[in-house]
Amino acid sequence: MNPRLSAAIAAGRVASRLTRALRRGGGTVLPGHVAARIDTQALSTLSSRLPQGSVLISGTNGKTTTARMLAQIAHRAGLRPVHNRAGANLPAGILSALLDGCSLMGQPHGDLGIFEVDEAHVPAAVAAIRPRVLVLTNLFRDQLDRYGEVDFVARAWQRAAANLPLPAKLVVNIDDPTLAYLSESRLGPATTFGISECSFGHEGLPHEADHRLCPRCRSRLTYSSSNYGHLGLYVCSGCGWRRPVPDVAPTEIAMDGEHGSDFNLNSDGPIFPTHIPLNGLHNVYNAVAASAAALALDIDPQYIVQGLAEAQGAFGRDEVVQVGDGSLKLVLVKNPVGFNQALRSLGAEDLTLVAINDLFADGTDVSWLWDVDFELLGNRRIVCTGLRAHDMSVRLKYASVDNRTTEPSLENALSLALDAARSGARVAAFCTYTATLEIRHLLQQRGLVAPFWEN
Amino acid sequence: MLRLVHLYADLMNLYGDRGNIIALQRRCDWRGIALEVQDLTLGENLEPSTVDILFFGGGQDVEQETVSRDLARGVGRAIQEAVEDGAALLSVCGGYQLLGRFFRTTEGVEIPGVGLFDAHTVAGDRRMVGDVIVEADLGQKPSTLVGFENHSGQTFLGPGAHPLGRVQIGHGNNGVDRTEGVRYRNAVGTYLHGPLLPKNPALADWIIESALGRRDGLETPLAALDDRVELEANTAQARRIRQAGPRRASIR
Numbered sequence: 001m002n003p004r005l006s007a008a009i010a011a012g013r014v015a016s017r018l019t020r021a022l023r024r025g026g027g028t029v030l031p032g033h034v035a036a037r038i039d040t041q042a043l044s045t046l047s048s049r050l051p052q053g054s055v056l057i058s059g060t061n062g063k064t065t066t067a068r069m070l071a072q073i074a075h076r077a078g079l080r081p082v083h084n085r086a087g088a089n090l091p092a093g094i095l096s097a098l099l100d101g102c103s104l105m106g107q108p109h110g111d112l113g114i115f116e117v118d119e120a121h122v123p124a125a126v127a128a129i130r131p132r133v134l135v136l137t138n139l140f141r142d143q144l145d146r147y148g149e150v151d152f153v154a155r156a157w158q159r160a161a162a163n164l165p166l167p168a169k170l171v172v173n174i175d176d177p178t179l180a181y182l183s184e185s186r187l188g189p190a191t192t193f194g195i196s197e198c199s200f201g202h203e204g205l206p207h208e209a210d211h212r213l214c215p216r217c218r219s220r221l222t223y224s225s226s227n228y229g230h231l232g233l234y235v236c237s238g239c240g241w242r243r244p245v246p247d248v249a250p251t252e253i254a255m256d257g258e259h260g261s262d263f264n265l266n267s268d269g270p271i272f273p274t275h276i277p278l279n280g281l282h283n284v285y286n287a288v289a290a291s292a293a294a295l296a297l298d299i300d301p302q303y304i305v306q307g308l309a310e311a312q313g314a315f316g317r318d319e320v321v322q323v324g325d326g327s328l329k330l331v332l333v334k335n336p337v338g339f340n341q342a343l344r345s346l347g348a349e350d351l352t353l354v355a356i357n358d359l360f361a362d363g364t365d366v367s368w369l370w371d372v373d374f375e376l377l378g379n380r381r382i383v384c385t386g387l388r389a390h391d392m393s394v395r396l397k398y399a400s401v402d403n404r405t406t407e408p409s410l411e412n413a414l415s416l417a418l419d420a421a422r423s424g425a426r427v428a429a430f431c432t433y434t435a436t437l438e439i440r441h442l443l444q445q446r447g448l449v450a451p452f453w454e455n
Numbered sequence: 456m457l458r459l460v461h462l463y464a465d466l467m468n469l470y471g472d473r474g475n476i477i478a479l480q481r482r483c484d485w486r487g488i489a490l491e492v493q494d495l496t497l498g499e500n501l502e503p504s505t506v507d508i509l510f511f512g513g514g515q516d517v518e519q520e521t522v523s524r525d526l527a528r529g530v531g532r533a534i535q536e537a538v539e540d541g542a543a544l545l546s547v548c549g550g551y552q553l554l555g556r557f558f559r560t561t562e563g564v565e566i567p568g569v570g571l572f573d574a575h576t577v578a579g580d581r582r583m584v585g586d587v588i589v590e591a592d593l594g595q596k597p598s599t600l601v602g603f604e605n606h607s608g609q610t611f612l613g614p615g616a617h618p619l620g621r622v623q624i625g626h627g628n629n630g631v632d633r634t635e636g637v638r639y640r641n642a643v644g645t646y647l648h649g650p651l652l653p654k655n656p657a658l659a660d661w662i663i664e665s666a667l668g669r670r671d672g673l674e675t676p677l678a679a680l681d682d683r684v685e686l687e688a689n690t691a692q693a694r695r696i697r698q699a700g701p702r703r704a705s706i707r
């Protein structure tokens with residue numbers, strides 16, 4: 001019995017009930033804040049009581065979806081994951097997930113921790129949780145107003161990998177040179193994944209890519225193929241270092257825009273035909289990351305195939321809301337690479353909303369919009385909205401996207417979209433983080449969606 | 456026909472710097488002026504007489520080191536010659552720093568710069584991040600530049616240097632003397648990074664006009680464009696910043 005911990009858990013429960021009663025959100029962060037105030041060791045103590053240990057998942061893009069896929073796989077394998085599924089990925093959010101359903105004595109409600117972690121908080125999370133597996137998906141430029149430089153996150157991850165307990169497994173995407181180098185320079189075990197098939201890659205590097213110097217010798221990396229951003233098949237022009245051969249890789253990838261993707265999952269043993277109901281190459285990457293993590297946990301591949309077949313996008317990630325005869329698809333956009341992937345997987349939508357906010361959680365600097373290939377929108381009908389609607393409109397003007405309206409009020413823009421949907425239109429809405437929250441809140445008020453923490 | 460060289464385009468292009476190239480391209484396009492854009496990278500040479508506009512964007516420390524070594528090969532001297540000969544130049548953040556006299560690191564080591572601008576940069580211990588409003592002096596009527604900065608280096612101008620403008624909101628060159636950027640002949644250095652030109656069409660046109668003037672030897676005013684969308688974005692953001700104050704992200 002640890003009285004301090006029990007007091008922390010009790011206080012967390014009160015905070016959770018209060019936030020739900022006040023309808024101030026799903027209680028995804030506050031219980032953790034309150035409990036950590038009372039017992040600073042709560043995160044470390046509770047996570048150490050998970051009989052199967054924990055998996056930490058971080059990366060610029062795909063961490064929420066990857067964590068959800070892994071949780072589904074774990075369910076199928078008969079495990080009971082404790083998971084910060086609402087995407088609250090700072091330490092307080094992880095602790096809140098552990099507190100949810102936890103006994104007063106401090107026994108978590110589940111046996112395996114699956115936690116997505118904010119990029120900058122990976123060292124702290126590794127120190128507190130001492131995970132069994134650390135998954136790193138990719139490192140792109142994102143929110144430079146917050147982190148200063150991409151290299152700041154790369155250095156934080158190097159520290160985290162160095163402090164990872166030696167038997168713990170590092171699971172990395174080796175199509176990202178920074179991560180390949182990270183796994184090579186660590187002593188402990190690693191499971192690597194990547195996409196070796198070039199059929200979906202572009203020749204050379206697209207302009208939104210970064211990290212083009214060799215992490216070993218600082219010479220230029222050349223790409224024979226790039227899948228998205230700087231993820232691809234690279235070789236150093238100076239020292240000859242090249243992308244290693246991954247442990248886990250999909251082959252025979254077939255993407256069907258409407259119904260998701262199929263591929264064969266390859267690792268050591270037999271080959272498993274796999275289907276995911278999510279579109280785009282980025283989701284193939286997420287599925288392979290989740291598979292590699294599951295294999296690192298010694299989960300049988302049959303459960304991986306079953307779990308992936310049931311994968312769902314996280315809230316605001318390709319979430320489709322039925323409205324009358326039409327629909328509204330919410331697509332969360334955070335950085336150029338992700339936005340370009342989303343634009344490339346656009347279907348035959350009749351109307352496209354682009355909602356750009358610049359609050360802290362979105363990134364206060366909207367410069368990145370100029371690294372997005374809006375030229376792809378062509379003559380589609382566009383409504384620019386959000387706090388930076390006017391900047392968005394300038395961007396589209398210079399991309400020759402002329403069939404556009406500017407409506408800074410999100411509420412008015414959404415009404416426009418819903419009117420169109422009611423008369424049968426299919427609407428796609430690309431939204432930054434707080435714009436997604438705001439639109440979801442408006443949809444919730446209209447009874448069109450459930451609150452995100454129940455999602 | 457104008458020729459633009461994008462210096463170290465593959466290494467120095469953080470934060471949507473390419474927005475500036477797109478703006479120059481389209482604004483030339485809309486006026487029927489042909490503009491050819493060429494990237495220059497490590498190991499390549501610059502022929503000063505054939506370039507009308509130079510663009511030099513921002514980069515991270517690691518890339519900046521590599522680029523500074525390459526500039527010393529002779530590209531730095533060629534940039535200087537082109538500017539002395541009247542070529543227009545826009546340099547942003549890291550590019551701006553590299554064109555000054557030197558950069559002094561926290562350890563006190565002085566990394567030499569190109570020396571085009573009478574300015575030097577000192578590594579700072581805090582990052583200056585946030586919205587910026589600058590009253591710019593482009594030699595004609597004053598113009599309000601609206602942008603975003605993100606730098607830790609503090610740049611100080613020498614006695615002979617002319618700032619690009621005065622900071623109304625934000626940090627500018629060093630967070631101390633209210634100056635922002637530098638202007639020498641038709642060359643500009645600034646900390647307003649990313650897509651500076653799209654939302655500040657007066658500066659974009661000043662660059663095009665300077666380049667044309669040098670090429671044709673006469674000062675023909677540019678044909679006016681419909682800039683309502685650009686100016687709306689400029690004034691809407693300036694109004695927001697002035698009302699709410701600049702948002703400053705706290706880093707580390």
Ligand SMILES: [Zn+2]
Nearest residue numbers: 214217236239
């Ligand atoms: Zn190398």
